[in-house]
Amino acid sequence: MIPTATWRIQFRNGMTFDRAASLVPYLQQLGISHLYASPIFTAARDSTHGYDVTDANEIDPTIGGRAGFERMVIALKAAGLGLILDIVPNHMSTSLENTWWRDVIEHGEKSRYARHFDIDWSRRLTLPFLGDDFEVVLANGDISVQRDPDTGKPALAVYDNFYPLTPDSWMGCEEEVLSLREPAAITRLHDQQPWRLSSWRDAPHDLSWRRFFEITGLVGVRVEDDAVFDDSHALILELVRSGAVDGLRIDHVDGLADPRAYLQRLRQEAGPECYITVEKILSKGENLPKDWPISGTTGYEFIASLSEVLVDDDKIDRLRQAYDTVIGSPVDMDAELRAARLLMVDRNFAGEFSTLVKLATDLALTEGVALEEEPLRLALRELLVAFPVYRTYGTQQGMSPADVRLLQNVLAHVSADQPSLELLTRILTGEVSDAARDTASQFRTRFQQLTGPLMAKSVEDTLFFRQHMDLALNEVGAEPVPRAFSLTRFHSEMAARRERQPDALSGTSTHDTKRGEDARARLYTLTEAPEMWAECVARWQQLNQTHVRFLNDGTAPRGADTWMLYQALAGVWPPELDPQDAAGLKALEERFLAFVEKALREAKLRTDWVDSNEAYETVVLEYARHLLSPENQDFLRDFTRSLRPFIRAGLVNSLSQTVIKLTAPGVPDVYQGSEGLNFSLVDPDNRREPDFTQLSQQLQSADRHTASREASWLDGQLKVYVTSTLLHLRQRKPALFRWGSYVALLTRGERADKAIAFARMDDDDALIVVAPRLAFASAEDTFPVNGAALWGETEVVLPAELAGRRYQDCFSGQIVMPGESLRLHDAQDCWRVLIACS
Numbered sequence: 001m002i003p004t005a006t007w008r009i010q011f012r013n014g015m016t017f018d019r020a021a022s023l024v025p026y027l028q029q030l031g032i033s034h035l036y037a038s039p040i041f042t043a044a045r046d047s048t049h050g051y052d053v054t055d056a057n058e059i060d061p062t063i064g065g066r067a068g069f070e071r072m073v074i075a076l077k078a079a080g081l082g083l084i085l086d087i088v089p090n091h092m093s094t095s096l097e098n099t100w101w102r103d104v105i106e107h108g109e110k111s112r113y114a115r116h117f118d119i120d121w122s123r124r125l126t127l128p129f130l131g132d133d134f135e136v137v138l139a140n141g142d143i144s145v146q147r148d149p150d151t152g153k154p155a156l157a158v159y160d161n162f163y164p165l166t167p168d169s170w171m172g173c174e175e176e177v178l179s180l181r182e183p184a185a186i187t188r189l190h191d192q193q194p195w196r197l198s199s200w201r202d203a204p205h206d207l208s209w210r211r212f213f214e215i216t217g218l219v220g221v222r223v224e225d226d227a228v229f230d231d232s233h234a235l236i237l238e239l240v241r242s243g244a245v246d247g248l249r250i251d252h253v254d255g256l257a258d259p260r261a262y263l264q265r266l267r268q269e270a271g272p273e274c275y276i277t278v279e280k281i282l283s284k285g286e287n288l289p290k291d292w293p294i295s296g297t298t299g300y301e302f303i304a305s306l307s308e309v310l311v312d313d314d315k316i317d318r319l320r321q322a323y324d325t326v327i328g329s330p331v332d333m334d335a336e337l338r339a340a341r342l343l344m345v346d347r348n349f350a351g352e353f354s355t356l357v358k359l360a361t362d363l364a365l366t367e368g369v370a371l372e373e374e375p376l377r378l379a380l381r382e383l384l385v386a387f388p389v390y391r392t393y394g395t396q397q398g399m400s401p402a403d404v405r406l407l408q409n410v411l412a413h414v415s416a417d418q419p420s421l422e423l424l425t426r427i428l429t430g431e432v433s434d435a436a437r438d439t440a441s442q443f444r445t446r447f448q449q450l451t452g453p454l455m456a457k458s459v460e461d462t463l464f465f466r467q468h469m470d471l472a473l474n475e476v477g478a479e480p481v482p483r484a485f486s487l488t489r490f491h492s493e494m495a496a497r498r499e500r501q502p503d504a505l506s507g508t509s510t511h512d513t514k515r516g517e518d519a520r521a522r523l524y525t526l527t528e529a530p531e532m533w534a535e536c537v538a539r540w541q542q543l544n545q546t547h548v549r550f551l552n553d554g555t556a557p558r559g560a561d562t563w564m565l566y567q568a569l570a571g572v573w574p575p576e577l578d579p580q581d582a583a584g585l586k587a588l589e590e591r592f593l594a595f596v597e598k599a600l601r602e603a604k605l606r607t608d609w610v611d612s613n614e615a616y617e618t619v620v621l622e623y624a625r626h627l628l629s630p631e632n633q634d635f636l637r638d639f640t641r642s643l644r645p646f647i648r649a650g651l652v653n654s655l656s657q658t659v660i661k662l663t664a665p666g667v668p669d670v671y672q673g674s675e676g677l678n679f680s681l682v683d684p685d686n687r688r689e690p691d692f693t694q695l696s697q698q699l700q701s702a703d704r705h706t707a708s709r710e711a712s713w714l715d716g717q718l719k720v721y722v723t724s725t726l727l728h729l730r731q732r733k734p735a736l737f738r739w740g741s742y743v744a745l746l747t748r749g750e751r752a753d754k755a756i757a758f759a760r761m762d763d764d765d766a767l768i769v770v771a772p773r774l775a776f777a778s779a780e781d782t783f784p785v786n787g788a789a790l791w792g793e794t795e796v797v798l799p800a801e802l803a804g805r806r807y808q809d810c811f812s813g814q815i816v817m818p819g820e821s822l823r824l825h826d827a828q829d830c831w832r833v834l835i836a837c838s
Contacts, residue, residue: 001082001246001247001273001274001275002275002295002503002667002738003032003033003034003082003084003247003275003667004032004033004667004727004730004731004734004737005031005032005033005034005662005667005668005669005670005727005730006032006033006034006035006036006084006505006667006668006669006670007027007030007032007034007035007036007669007670007672007675008036008037008038008510008511008669008670008671008672009023009035009036009037009038009672010038010049010511010672010687010689011037011038011039011040011050011060011063012038012043012047012048012049012050012060012062012063013048013687013688013689014689015063015689016063016064016068017063017064017068017069017071017072018064018068018071018072020035020037020072021071021072021074021075021076023692024075024076024078024079024081025079026692026695026696026699027079027081028079028080028081029699029700029724030670030675030699030723030724030727031723031724031726031727031728031730031731032081032670032727033081033082033731034081034082034083034084034246034247034275035076035081035082035083035084036084036086036247036249036669037083037084037085037086038050038086038511039051039053039085039086039087039088039251040059040060040063040069040085041053041055041056041057041058041059041060041087041088041235042054042055042058042059042060042061043060043093044093044095044097044098044217045095045097047093048684048687049511049687050086051088051091051218051251052092052093052095052217052218053088053091053092053093053098054092054093054095054097054098054099055098055099056088056092056231056232056233056234056235056236057231057232057234057235058235059235069244070244073244082246082247083244083245083246083247084245084246084247084248084249084275085236085239085245085247085248085249086248086249086251087236087248087249087250087251088251088252089221089223089232089233089250089251089256089262090212090220090221090223090251090252090253090255090256091211091212091218091219091220091221091252091255092117092218092219092221093217093218093219094129094216094217094218094219095217096161096162096163100113100116100117101113101117101219102164104116104117104119104125105125105127105163105164105194105195106164106165106166106167107166107167107194108125108166108193108194108195109121109194115222115225115227115228116221116222116225116228116231116232117209117219117220117221117222118209118210118219118220118221118222119208119209120208120209120355121208123208124193124194124195124196124208125194125195125196125208125209126195126196126198126202126203126206126207126208126209127163127195127196127197127198128197128198128199128200128201128202128203128206128207128216129158129161129197129200129216130158130197130198130199130200131199131200132199133198133199134187134190134196134197134198134199135183135187137158137197138183138186138187139183142158142159143156143157143158143186143197144156144157144181144186145157145165145177145178145179145180145186145189146162146178147178148162148164149162150162151164153165153170154170154174154177154178156186156189156190156193156197158197163193163195163197165177165189165193166192166193166194168192169189169192169193177189200216201610203216203351204347204348204349204350204351205350205351205354206351207351207352210352210449212252212255213453213456213457214348214349214453214457220255220449222257223256223257223262224256224257224258224261224262226265229262229265233266233269236248237269237270240270240271240274241270241271245274246273246274246275247274247275247276247277248266248270248274248275248276248277249276249277249278249279249298249505250263250266250276250277250278250279250294251279252279252452253278253279253280254280254281254390254391254449254452255449255452255453256449257445257449258393258395258445259278259292259393260289260291260292260393260395261395263276263278263292263293263294264293267293267294275295275503276293276294276295277294277295277296277297277298277504277505278292278294278296278297278298279297279298280297280298280390281300281301281390281452281455281456281476281477282297282300282301282477283388283389283390283479284304284479284483286389287500288500288501289393289400289402295501295503295504295667296500296501296502296503296504296505296666297501297504297505298504298505298507298510298669299504299505299506299507299666299669300475300476300477300507300510301477301493302497302505302506302507302508302661302664302666303475303476303477303478303507303508303513303520304475304477304478304479305490305493305494305497306490306508306657306660306661307472307473307475307478307485307524308485308486308487308489308490308493309487309490309656309657309660309756309773310521310524310653310656310657310773310774311470311472311473311485311524311527312527312528312774313484313485313486313527315527315528315529315530316470316485316527316530318530318531319469319470319526319527319530319533319534320469320482321530322530322531322533322534323468323469323563325534326534326537326559326560326562326563327559327560328559331467331469333467333480333481333482334481336463336466336467337458337459337463337480337481338385340458340459340462340463340466341384341385341454341458342381342385343458343462343604344453344454344457344458344462345381345384345385345454346381348457349450349453349454349457352446352450353380353381353384353450355446356380356443356446356447356450357373357376357377357380359439359442359443359446360376360380360423360424360427360443361373361376362439363423363427363432363436363439363440363443364376364423366432366433366435366436366439367423367426367432367433367436369419369423371417371419371420371423375416375417375419375420376417376420376423376424378416378417378420379414379416379417379420379421379424380420380424382414382415382416383410383411383414383416383421383424384447384450384451384454386410386413386414387410387451387454387455388406388410389406389451389455390451390452390455390456391448391449391451391452392406392407392428392448392451393448394428394429394430394444394445394448395441396437396441397430398428398429398430398431398444399428399429399430399444404429407425407428407429408425411425426440427440427443427444428443428444428447430444459480460476460514461602462602462603462604463480464478464480464514465599465600465602465603465604466603466604466605468560468563468564468567470523470524470526470527470567471514471515471520471523471564471567471568471571472515472519472520472521472522472523472524472526472571474514475513475514475515475520476510476512476513476514487756487773488744490756491742491744491758494664494665494742494744494758495742495744497664497665497666497742498665498740498741498742501666502665502666502738502739503666503667503738504666504667505666505667505668505669506661506664506665506666506667506668506669507669507671508520508657508658508661508671508674509671509674509678509680509686510669510671510686511671511683511686511687512683512686513682513686514681514682515568515571515572515679515680515681515682515686516674516678516679516680516681516686517654517657517671517674517678518650518651518654518674518677518678518679518719519571519572519678519679519680519681520571521650521651521653521654521656521657522570522571522646522647522649522650522651522653522654522679523567523570523571523650524650524653525645525646525649525650525653525776526567526646528649528774528776528777529645529646529776532645533646536566536642537562537563537566539638539642540562540566540635540638540639541559541562543634543635543638544562544623544626544627544632544635547622547623547626548623549619551615551616551619552615553606553613553616554606556606556615556616556619556620556623557619557620557623561600561620562623564599565596565620565623565624565627568592568595568596568599568681569592569627569628569639570643570646571679571681572588572591572592572595572679572680572681573588573639573640573643573647573679574588574679575647575651575677575714575715576714576715577640578640579633579636579637579639579640580630580633580636582630585628585629585630585636586628588628589624589625589628591681591685592624592628592681593621593624593625594681594684594685595681595682595685596620596621596624597617597621598682599682600616600617600620601617627639645776645779645780646776647714648713648779648780648783649775649776649779649780651713651714651779652772652775652778652779652785652830653773653775654677654719655718655719655722655771655830655831656756656771656772656773656831658719658722658723658726659722659726659769659771659831659833660756660769660771662722662723662726662727662730663726663737663760663767663769663833664742664758665742668727668730670723670727672689672690673689673690673691673692673695675695675699675719675720675723675724676690676694676695676698676716676717676719676720677715677716677719678690695720698715698716698717698720698721699720699721699724701717702717702718702720702721702724703721704811704812704813706718706721707721707784707811707828707829707830708784709784710783710784713783713784722811722831725810725811726810726833729810729833729835733765733767733835735762735763735765736760736761736762736765736766736767737760739762740760740761740762740765740767741760741761741762742758742759742760743758743759743760743761743799744757744758745757745758745759745768745770745796745797745798745799746796746797747794747795747796747797748794748795748797748821749791749792749793749794749795749824750791750792750793750794751790751791751792751794752794753773753774754772754773754774754775754778754790754791754794755770755771755772755773755791755794755796755824756770756771756772756773757769757770757771757796759802761801761802764836764838765835765836766801766802766805766807766835766836767833767834767835767836768796768798768802768807768822768832768833768834769831769832769833769834770796770822770824770827770831770832770833771831772785772790772791772830772831775790775830778790784830785830786827786828786829786830787824787825787826787827787828787829787830787832788825788826788827790824790830791824791825791827792825793825794824794825795821795822795823795824796821796822796824797820797821798818798819798820798821798822803818803819803820803821804817804818804819804820805817805818805836805837806836806837807834807835807836807837808834808835808837809828809832809833809834810833810834810835811829811831811833812828812829814828815837816834822834
């Protein structure tokens with residue numbers, strides 16, 4: 001059941017099962033093997049993504065329900081397409097629409113579902129969903145006792161929510177309770193509940209349950225419990241066993257208490273044929289545990305690998321220097337990373353951290369270790385801040401040898417109280433007394449469930465919104481600290497991918513990427529022309545200087561802000577947008593301003609989601625709005641003219657990463673519409689529905705002459721054509737792409753550094769792939785580019801097993817019979833994909 005290629009679809013926001021079924025002929029013609037669906041189970045009202053599940057055993061009626069789902073499955077099966085579902089075992093919504101969660105609120109620890117959620121029952125259930133403290137909201141008259149309109153039972157009515165009262169607090173005196181009006185009486189009633197309402201601001205430091213990252217709208221689920229697994233997977237497994245679903249994508253597997261045990265149980269229940277991948281961020285050099293019974297990850301590490309190909313390592317330091325000049329001083333990324341991580345530990349995850357400190361303090365007493373709480377707290381803080389990967393995978397017994405080695409490497413770089421570090425090491429590795437074993441296991445689990453969110457929120461959602469040298473490198477799964485980029489490393493990583501996870505997904509855009517793959521491809525080119533980019537930014541800053549303001553907390557926007565704004569705008573700018581197109585500018589403005597507001601708040605510098613700085617935000621948003629004003633023609637004309645070479649080189653990069661993704665080891669995943677051009681910004685912009693009518697028309701009218709038309713490059717038709725051609729090739733040669741070896745090929749000659757070349761070989765089958773890289777100068781001179789303009793007198797050296805064979809060019813149909821080398825000067829297109837003729 002291994003796919004040859006998947007196509008991700010986002011349900012909700014107008015996308016239903018019936019609409020998805022209507023796309024099946026297009027998807028079949030495109031050449032994918034499996035539709036890969038976002039969560040389909042019933043989610044919170046008005047959910048835009050489906051990860052806030054309220055009923056894991058009901059298919060959401062808002063997108064068509066069970067009947068609509070079955071109609072879609074029939075359409076897929078009739079076309080020979082499979083279906084992969086995105087499932088969410090780690091968390092559920094805290095909406096009162098969630099009947100399990102509601103039952104826990106009503107009955108507390110007596111609820112049948114009290115152990116379904118990861119709740120600390122040593123205290124009352126905290127509900128931090130008020131706009132202010134309970135006493136303030138009550139005094140304002142926003143809390144009252146009323147009958148729940150759905151159940152008829154007494155409830156505390158707060159705004160539009162009805163929190164169910166525990167039966168012990170009103171049974172036998174129902175009318176009396178309903179007549180309560182005085183704040184003191186309502187407070188006493190509130191104090192009788194197994195839960196307590198509090199301000200949303202209390203959540204980071206006072207929460208009695210595990211949440212997803214820092215989102216209090218999502219509560220952790222204890223799927224490690226067999227009964228919880230059974231209750232939350234009943235419908236999922238029914239759909240798999242019925243044959244309706246062929247594969248599962250596991251959301252945020254690192255959030256689970258024991259990912260390995262969960263995946264083993266899931267594999268056992270789903271059967272050996274079910275295709276299973278996990279959303280898991282791998283750091284450079286990190287591998288999945290070998291004993292996970294899955295096909296691999298969803299592919300964020302593949303995006304990081306592509307940057308090895310498309311970043312100009314010889315010039316990137318000059319871009320960094322230009323950025324440092326704008327900032328005013330060199331950026332110390334290690335210090336910046338540490339500051340972001342400390343912010344997360346001390347503020348955003350203060351409650352989770354305090355829980356770990358308390359557990360460690362209790363364990364010190366149990367183990368008879370004389371430690372003060374403060375040095376122990378500081379040692380734990382330093383350990384969390386220094387952790388280099390998302391998590392380890394220790395169990396109740398302790399850690400694996402590999403995890404122990406990782407921990408020891410981390411500790412070697414941590415400066416803290418040595419006795420405290422020694423105790424923490426014993427706790428994490430399981431080297432404790434029998435009396436401390438259960439508490440140590442609890443600590444280990446909590447620690448491992450915290451390191452992932454700390455990494456994600458400090459790097460992806462803080463540091464990457466603070467530092468903007470090249471936004472293409474600020475992607476999910478990217479390394480935060482500067483390093484060298486190497487084509488040799490890419491080849492090494494692909495060879496390792498072929499050995500370790502050949503069936504893993506290879507993504508270039510997802511619903512969580514910071515920008516669409518073609519925006520990223522364009523922004524890679526900044527590393528090829530750093531001086532040109534810096535000159536452009538300086539000129540644009542001058543053109544828009546009149547909209548800079550001086551506030552009490554400093555200039556707005558500052559140089560760092562404008563560097564980010566111009567770069568983000570460059571990445572999202574539609575290739576064919578005319579600076580005088582008022583309607584087009586307005587449509588772009590709406591998307592861009594939403595991104596700017598999010599970017600400023602995620603940076604957590606001068607404004608924040610917690611405490612927004614309205615004056616600062618207003619000025620920067622007005623500056624961004626001015627950039628796209630039809631009245632700002634001096635800037636807009638300069639911007640579009642200056643952007644042309646970056647646009648052209650970005651389109652070359654776009655096709656290169658497409659060709660590589662579709663031919664390198666792994667299962668290519670096409671995010672909805674990304675078979676065409678995707679210049680999206682961070683969510684929710686990247687979840688917008690593409691123009692399926694245009695994509696279908698482009699697919700139907702594309703032919704082998706598409707590459708010679710500039711319009712086809714600019715409107716995305718060429719990318720559609722390249723994608724479809726290679727997807728169908730994968731269908732014809734599944735063994736070659738699944739099992740074929742990966743062989744890096746040497747290039748030599750005039751522009752040897754401007755090409756990436758590799759081969760895939762399986763028995764008598766062979767494929768030679770050559771794609772351009774670092775094509776800024778060539779795309780600037782001649783566009784559309786061809787082999788002669790791009791590579792000149794450059795050739796690919798062929799090993800004996802590839803030389804002297806007969807090949808067919810997958811795009812032109814031309815027959816090629818190279819000897820010991822393949823001349824690139826003869827290529828009609830700016831890439832070569834040659835399949836050996838049988």
